[in-house]
Amino acid sequence: MEVVWLALALLVLWEVAARAVPTLFFPPFSTIALTFSATWLSSDPLTLFTSEVARDHAIPSMLRFFAGYGAAALMGITFGVVLGHWRTAGAFFNPLIRFGMSIPATALLPIAILLFGITSAMNIALIAVACLWPILINTLDGVRSIDTTWLQTARSLRLNRVRYFSAVVLPAASPSILAGMRISVGIGLILIVGSEFYAATEGIGYFLVISQRLFRLPELWATVLLLALIGIALNVIFTLIEHRLLRWHYGARASAEFA
Amino acid sequence: MALTPERSGHVGSGRVLGLAGIISLFVAWQLAMLLGIISPARLPSPSDVLLTMGRLLTSPLFLADVADTLTAWAVTMGLGSLIAIPTGVLVGYIAALYRPASAVIHAARSVTAAALLPVAILLFGLGTPMKVTLAVWAITWPLLLNSMYGTHAVDGRWITTGRSLHWGRWKILARIILPAAAPSIATGLRLAASIALIVILTAEILGARSGVGTVIDKAQIDEQPAIVYAGIIVIGLLGMVITFAMSAFERRLMPWPHANRLTR
Numbered sequence: 094m095e096v097v098w099l100a101l102a103l104l105v106l107w108e109v110a111a112r113a114v115p116t117l118f119f120p121p122f123s124t125i126a127l128t129f130s131a132t133w134l135s136s137d138p139l140t141l142f143t144s145e146v147a148r149d150h151a152i153p154s155m156l157r158f159f160a161g162y163g164a165a166a167l168m169g170i171t172f173g174v175v176l177g178h179w180r181t182a183g184a185f186f187n188p189l190i191r192f193g194m195s196i197p198a199t200a201l202l203p204i205a206i207l208l209f210g211i212t213s214a215m216n217i218a219l220i221a222v223a224c225l226w227p228i229l230i231n232t233l234d235g236v237r238s239i240d241t242t243w244l245q246t247a248r249s250l251r252l253n254r255v256r257y258f259s260a261v262v263l264p265a266a267s268p269s270i271l272a273g274m275r276i277s278v279g280i281g282l283i284l285i286v287g288s289e290f291y292a293a294t295e296g297i298g299y300f301l302v303i304s305q306r307l308f309r310l311p312e313l314w315a316t317v318l319l320l321a322l323i324g325i326a327l328n329v330i331f332t333l334i335e336h337r338l339l340r341w342h343y344g345a346r347a348s349a350e351f352a
Numbered sequence: 353m354a355l356t357p358e359r360s361g362h363v364g365s366g367r368v369l370g371l372a373g374i375i376s377l378f379v380a381w382q383l384a385m386l387l388g389i390i391s392p393a394r395l396p397s398p399s400d401v402l403l404t405m406g407r408l409l410t411s412p413l414f415l416a417d418v419a420d421t422l423t424a425w426a427v428t429m430g431l432g433s434l435i436a437i438p439t440g441v442l443v444g445y446i447a448a449l450y451r452p453a454s455a456v457i458h459a460a461r462s463v464t465a466a467a468l469l470p471v472a473i474l475l476f477g478l479g480t481p482m483k484v485t486l487a488v489w490a491i492t493w494p495l496l497l498n499s500m501y502g503t504h505a506v507d508g509r510w511i512t513t514g515r516s517l518h519w520g521r522w523k524i525l526a527r528i529i530l531p532a533a534a535p536s537i538a539t540g541l542r543l544a545a546s547i548a549l550i551v552i553l554t555a556e557i558l559g560a561r562s563g564v565g566t567v568i569d570k571a572q573i574d575e576q577p578a579i580v581y582a583g584i585i586v587i588g589l590l591g592m593v594i595t596f597a598m599s600a601f602e603r604r605l606m607p608w609p610h611a612n613r614l615t616r
Contacts, residue, residue: 095451095452096451096452096455097452097455098452099449099452099453099455099456100452100455100456100459103456118471118474118475181369184365184366184369184370184373185369185370185372185373185376186373187366187369187370187373188370188371188373188374189373189374189377191592192588192592193588195588195589195591195592195595196584196587196588196591197549197550197553197554197587197591199466199550199553199554199557199558200553200554200557200565200568200584200587201584202557202558203557203568203569203571203572203580203584204572204577204580204581204584206572207394207572207577207580208394208395279464282464283464283465283466284466286464286466286467286469287466287554287558290469290558291558301467301470302470304470305470305471305473305474308474310471310474313470313471314471316467317463317467317468317471320462320463320464320467321459321462321463321467322462324462324464325459325462328462
């Protein structure tokens with residue numbers, strides 16, 4: 094309670110203010126919550142309590158997100174390990190990576206439309222390109238900063254190449270890799286909306302724009318709330334996975350502090 | 353091939369390799385055009401793009417759009433810093449507020465600027481106020497967090513030293529806490545700088561009336577791929593310039609964190 098009191102106080106403030114000064118644009122939080130359950134939830138346990146609107150729009154968006162994110166993770170980790178390990182390749186691609194990193198992904202929306210037209214492939218490609226950079230750069234950094242003692246030990250144990258990368262390099266770099274993957278989750282969520290803004294026929298972003306065009310403010314805010322909740326949920330899941338995968342890391346760091 | 357990472361010979365070879373990388377990209381691009389792998393309707397040739405870039409950078413209309421975007425960015429940074437940094441320092445200073453405020457900020461962060469764009473357009477229209485409002489929302493949270501963290505994490509011994517020198521609260525704030533928190537705040541500002549640019553460009557591409565993003569958007573609708581690509585390269589260069597400028601500015605203004613590392 095001592096942590097959430099501020100949040101609750103602000104919500105109450107919003108409710109009171111919105112009812113005192115009624116405006117179309119900021120409905121009270123209770124109205125938004127009601128609209129949220131009306132739009133996105135249903136009472137049918139067979140569909141996991143999701144409404145038809147939710148299934149029509151949220152599922153395609155999330156599928157595109159996971160497809161794009163998965164592609165980005167695969168490419169990012171692979172190239173990150175390669176470029177981090179072989180310094181020449183890393184130096185070769187360095188300016189290109191820095192440049193690619195500086196381009197906001199939404200700026201690539203026009204190119205994506207030029208190349209893919211208005212299809213799901215365009216959304217997936219855009220999400221993939223946007224999510225690629227944090228993962229790639231963090232993997233690269235992680236591999237570069239592996240303690241050379243570990244690498245030399247692996248070499249003197251004559252580990253074969255596969256074991257070298259799977260048992261030494263990847264685990265050693267995993268804190269950095271996971272940090273990059275976490276950042277990419279946030280970016281991917283932004284791109285779900287961004288890529289669907291005027292170039293989609295269904296999806297959460299599409300629903301957002303339609304609600305705006307029809308001046309349906311409660312639905313608009315309910316969708317914003319949905320996106321926020323999805324973001325929080327993904328972060329929580331990611332944290333749980335990260336804690337599981339990095340248990341060894343926390344233990345090692347903790348014992349190092351007492352050494 | 354060696355299993356341990358190769359060490360490059362000199363720093364210079366890194367730069368040469370980097371340049372080789374850039375050149376190879378252009379060569380590969382030109383080859384793809386020559387071999388007809390990609391049609392010129394979708395992907396213009398590098399020479400086309402470079403010429404268009406030259407044209408854009410010397411066109412007063414385009415430069416006016418660039419100025420528009422940069423002005424919106426500057427206003428955002430100023431407004432955002434004014435709002436977030438003092439609030440962040442205050443909240444970081446008051447220990448009882450630290451964790452509750454962090455919870456609120458993390459929740460507010462989940463409402464991304466992209467999701468708020470439709471609301472912002474309804475409220476503010478398609479002009480610069482809409483862009484600035486959206487961008488200020490987006491940068492407030494990281495700036496708040498960094499300012500809070502920097503203030504909160506000041507070594508207690510330093511504050512105790514100030515107290516034993518009979519320094520008043522304001523003197524401790526100005527001479528101990530703020531300088532100690534400054535590196536965190538600076539990191540927050542650097543982050544805010546790129547976020548602000550991204551949000552402003554996004555707003556421009558997705559509907560605003562003026563700015564660099566609208567140029568790219570129009571060019572895509574008018575089916576002028578050369579302008580689209582040239583515009584994107586300009587945006588990338590703009591981003592790199594801003595990042596570089598902020599780092600250099602930070603190093604001039606705050607030499608002490610770097611000096612600290614040298615003496616360890």
